[in-house]
Amino acid sequence: MHKHLSSSRRAGRVAASAAITLLVAAGATLATVSPAAAVGTSACTNYRYDWNAKINTASVNFRSGPGTAYSSKGLLAKGTKHLMRCFSSSKPAGWSWSYIKVTSGPHAGVWGWVRADFSTPV
Numbered sequence: 001m002h003k004h005l006s007s008s009r010r011a012g013r014v015a016a017s018a019a020i021t022l023l024v025a026a027g028a029t030l031a032t033v034s035p036a037a038a039v040g041t042s043a044c045t046n047y048r049y050d051w052n053a054k055i056n057t058a059s060v061n062f063r064s065g066p067g068t069a070y071s072s073k074g075l076l077a078k079g080t081k082h083l084m085r086c087f088s089s090s091k092p093a094g095w096s097w098s099y100i101k102v103t104s105g106p107h108a109g110v111w112g113w114v115r116a117d118f119s120t121p122v
Contacts, residue, residue, distance in 0.1 A: 039065035040111065041099060044086035053100070055080040056120040063113045066097035073112050080105045087116055 041047075043066050058078045063070045066088035076082075081104040088097045096116040102108050 039070070039113070041086055043088045044099060045089055046087040050083040050085055050101075051121055053082055053084045053119045053121045055082070055114070055118060057118050060114050060118045062102070062107060062110075066099070066113045070113065073110065074107060076102065076107065076114065077105065080107075081122075082119070084119060084121065088113075
C-alpha cells in the first residue's frame, strides 16, 4: 500500500509539472499576441489640441488604446475632468475614441483612451 501511494504522488507531481509547463507556454504565447500594448497619439485620425472636458456617464473604462480589445487602466467616474488631445475611429464598430489626459481623481496625470461619446467638452 505504501508503494501505491508513493507512485500516485509521483504521478500527480509529474502531471502538475506538465500542466504548469503548458500554462506557462500558453501564457507566453498569449502575452506576445495580446493587443493590450499602450497606444498614444499614433492612433489618432483627427487631431484637436488640448481642451477641457469631463466624463458624462458613470463608470467608463479608461483604456490603453482606442477600442474594447485594449486593456482597461481602470474606471473613470462621472464628472472626472480631463484634457482631450485627439480622436480615433474604430472599425468595424465605428465608435470614435478620445485620447485623454486625466486631470482629476485617482488617475490624474495618466494618458489613455475613452469612447468619445462618454466625454463632453466644458
